[in-house]
Amino acid sequence: MSHTTTDEPARQASGATVPVLAFAGIVVAVMQTLLVPVIKDLPRLLDTSPSNATWVLTSTLLSGAVATPIMGRLGDLFGKRRMLIASLSVMVVGALLSALTDALIPMIVGRTLQGFAMGAIPLGIGLMRDMLPRERLGSAMALMSSSIGVGGGLALPAAALVAQHTDWHALYFGAAGLGALSIALTLLVVPESPLRAKGSFDLPGALGLSAGLILFLLPISKGSDWGWSSPTTLGLFAAAVVVLLLWGLMELRVAAPLVDLRTTARREVLLTNLASIMVGVSFFVISLVLPQLLQLPAETGYGLGQSMVVAGLCVAPLGLTMMFTAPVYARLSARYGPRTTLIIGLVIIGIGYAGGLGLMSAAWQTVVTSVLIGAGIGLAYSSLPALIIGAVPASETGAANGLNTLMRSIGTSVSSAVIGMVLANTSTDAGGVAVPTMHGFRVSFLIAAAAVAVGLVLAFFLPRRSPAGVSQLRASSEDDANLARAEQALAGAGEEPAQGFRGRVLAADGAPVARAKVTLIDRHGRQAGATLSAGDGSYALAVPARGPYVLAARAAGHAPLAHAATHGGDRPVDLDLSLPGETVPA
Numbered sequence: 001m002s003h004t005t006t007d008e009p010a011r012q013a014s015g016a017t018v019p020v021l022a023f024a025g026i027v028v029a030v031m032q033t034l035l036v037p038v039i040k041d042l043p044r045l046l047d048t049s050p051s052n053a054t055w056v057l058t059s060t061l062l063s064g065a066v067a068t069p070i071m072g073r074l075g076d077l078f079g080k081r082r083m084l085i086a087s088l089s090v091m092v093v094g095a096l097l098s099a100l101t102d103a104l105i106p107m108i109v110g111r112t113l114q115g116f117a118m119g120a121i122p123l124g125i126g127l128m129r130d131m132l133p134r135e136r137l138g139s140a141m142a143l144m145s146s147s148i149g150v151g152g153g154l155a156l157p158a159a160a161l162v163a164q165h166t167d168w169h170a171l172y173f174g175a176a177g178l179g180a181l182s183i184a185l186t187l188l189v190v191p192e193s194p195l196r197a198k199g200s201f202d203l204p205g206a207l208g209l210s211a212g213l214i215l216f217l218l219p220i221s222k223g224s225d226w227g228w229s230s231p232t233t234l235g236l237f238a239a240a241v242v243v244l245l246l247w248g249l250m251e252l253r254v255a256a257p258l259v260d261l262r263t264t265a266r267r268e269v270l271l272t273n274l275a276s277i278m279v280g281v282s283f284f285v286i287s288l289v290l291p292q293l294l295q296l297p298a299e300t301g302y303g304l305g306q307s308m309v310v311a312g313l314c315v316a317p318l319g320l321t322m323m324f325t326a327p328v329y330a331r332l333s334a335r336y337g338p339r340t341t342l343i344i345g346l347v348i349i350g351i352g353y354a355g356g357l358g359l360m361s362a363a364w365q366t367v368v369t370s371v372l373i374g375a376g377i378g379l380a381y382s383s384l385p386a387l388i389i390g391a392v393p394a395s396e397t398g399a400a401n402g403l404n405t406l407m408r409s410i411g412t413s414v415s416s417a418v419i420g421m422v423l424a425n426t427s428t429d430a431g432g433v434a435v436p437t438m439h440g441f442r443v444s445f446l447i448a449a450a451a452v453a454v455g456l457v458l459a460f461f462l463p464r465r466s467p468a469g470v471s472q473l474r475a476s477s478e479d480d481a482n483l484a485r486a487e488q489a490l491a492g493a494g495e496e497p498a499q500g501f502r503g504r505v506l507a508a509d510g511a512p513v514a515r516a517k518v519t520l521i522d523r524h525g526r527q528a529g530a531t532l533s534a535g536d537g538s539y540a541l542a543v544p545a546r547g548p549y550v551l552a553a554r555a556a557g558h559a560p561l562a563h564a565a566t567h568g569g570d571r572p573v574d575l576d577l578s579l580p581g582e583t584v585p586a
Helices: 017-032 038-043 055-078 080-097 102-129 136-167 170-190 203-225 233-253 266-297 307-315 317-336 338-356 361-389 394-426 438-461 465-473 477-488
Strands: 003-005 195-197 429-432 434-437 500-506 517-521 527-532 538-542 547-554 561-569
Touching: 017 055, 017 080, 017 102, 017 136, 017 170, 038 136, 055 080, 055 195, 055 203, 055 394, 055 561, 080 102, 080 170, 102 136, 102 170, 102 361, 102 394, 136 170, 136 307, 136 317, 136 361, 203 233, 203 394, 266 307, 266 338, 266 361, 266 394, 266 438, 307 317, 307 361, 317 338, 317 361, 338 361, 338 438, 361 394, 394 438, 500 547, 517 538, 527 538
Parallel strands: none
Antiparallel strands: 003 195, 429 434, 500 538, 517 527, 517 547, 547 561
């Protein structure tokens, strides 16, 4: 899969771009945990049965799983900023619909629309890769990747406070307001990426993946209601296997697939995605266990008897710690690489759950557990996009990160189903009400620790990379080879090709930029060559034939440049990194 540029000049990313994109991720995460404080009251609020009320949560899960890889691919094709705004807009419409109804069906429709916003996180990561210099990219992606946990952690106490003191519909009005603010900030601050994938949208692939995911996730989320050994549950799992296998065979035959399975099968991508599932499992366990432990009455002998708001505040450090680990991740990853940082994060999560087995007798102990596990999950989540981006072409950034985000969602879905089943099977009767037991809570923590152990094994099998190689986040193996040849030839960079482009790479003040990466892209969006500028900023690239090309220049500390040029002579083409791209004859 190759990439090309748009005809529009690229705007430079401002200092506010990263916070605005991270805010969009937090808004999306808020939408996912919005209903946690009122879950138990949904049957009464919607005048329906408990089984039907669960569709309010299940619908968001399913639509988010379907939308995430699809929106990522659409972003690669038609513009990541454009698709980010579309995702947030659909979410706002869904939130307003939910805010204005007390009926089950409109509520489910609204929640389904809200799930489409899950694509915002991989789209934000893709925008960061396309626009930011390498030295800012690590911490920026870490913050964006962690935003789903940050928003989830911060939303719990805020939503609990609103639910306790106002009408519950205010939750949705507030979410719609946050979504509208995020759209406005994105329009004002975030530039569109100049990069586009070549090809068309794979509609049959999107329909096949959507069907397979729904068939797989539906019995996971509803299995406890239907029965795990019921014909409906087993039949849907079997159908999911068949549909996903057929979808995979079809994708291998498509020239421009929704998901490039050959790239996905690479060891680094495959193991990272599998590790993502394990991190997702471990992240959701603490979100399920601690709020229940904190709110159980002290009369049970182990419940901590806290209010809904206090319980949310005790769990909130989980998200806050994830946010504050982003700059720590950037330093660790720059020194040791994202593979090592993922391993460190998983070890910290494991220590948190192991220690948490004995830290359940006071509210302050749950805060300690939240901080420790939040730090580990923050490091682990921050490592995942860097590992993915380092292994896939630039034109597949959105789709690849969308698939990785989907793997995390599958992990949380599996965690929800398994932990829900464990707590139900270990509950005790208290005045005619089934109440979770301390034994169930500890078994849940052990399951999380086991998931972390599996994630560690997978992480150790990831290929090693030097920190320098990782920080470059190179786009493809072809790019690697071209850059390697260019670096070897730097000493002889004064030799110009007989036919091609030559010139200098310049900074805003006119000073030459050394070791800038200059990539030549042909009319079909394929890379036709790559080199590094010499000490005086000069570069030289041969061309296979006369015609239109794009010269893309990127250097640390400068905004990237996409510059259209037509080869028709031997006039120098200087690449000024302080200016937007423009069309000139060469």
